[in-house]
Amino acid sequence: MKKLPENYQIDDLDRSILRTLMEDARIPYAELAKRYKVSPATIHVRVEKMKRAGIIEGTRLQVNAKRLGYDVCCFIGITLKSAGDYPAAIEKLEKLEEVIEAYYTTGQYNVFIKIMTPSINELQHTLINRIQAIDEIQSTETLISLQQPINRDIQP
Incomplete structure (x- = not known):
């Protein structure tokens, strides 16, 4: 998979996806697609682009110390x-x-x-x-x- 340039610019849809995933990283792409009135494939492509651009570095479990x-x-x-x-x-x-x-x-x-x-x-x-x-x-x-x-x- 080709890495995107470091200066990759996100748009409003990307920001919305990021905010939602930051609240709940386990939300299904289909649910995100309904919420933002796009196809699940669009959500998948956007998330993959943000991963390749280094904007999304992974998902992790948050533990209460x-x-x-x-x-x-x-x-x-x-x-x-x-x-x-x-x-x-x-x-x-x-x-x-x-x-x-x-x-x-x-x-x-x-x-x-x-x-x-x-x-x-x-x-x-x-x-x-x-x-x-x-x-x-x-x-x-x-x-x-x-x-x-x-x-x-x-x-x-």
């Missing part, structure tokens, strides 16, 4: 010993299952990560024995999240 017992969410700003330590630090952080997001940033920190643990005790253990034990890390600052009042994807 709190229901799985992960009650503590925090963000950790990491200062590295030197800028050249970034690749090695990221490789080590990637191996820690508690680290669920990582960002290479400008400003006060070199790296900003999001971690989730079942408890404050587990957070302390992870921070001291797993994250701060990484040789390339000079220092950390931890911010504990009390709640997440906004959680949304970018709208097409």
Whole structure:
């Protein structure tokens, strides 16, 4: 299948399809077709084009971390010993299952990560024995999240 150019432009139908699939990725193409008054084949072609253009990167199941017992969410700003330590630090952080997001940033920190643990005790253990034990890390600052009042994807 031929890859579409990165500057592929979506139209209003594509945006509508994306919004609906973002709400429920399991909705049948036939239902989308009825909703938007086009054929199921049109929906299929549009979705495939957006996949080839890299707009749709896949579908995934969303899990409620709190229901799985992960009650503590925090963000950790990491200062590295030197800028050249970034690749090695990221490789080590990637191996820690508690680290669920990582960002290479400008400003006060070199790296900003999001971690989730079942408890404050587990957070302390992870921070001291797993994250701060990484040789390339000079220092950390931890911010504990009390709640997440906004959680949304970018709208097409």
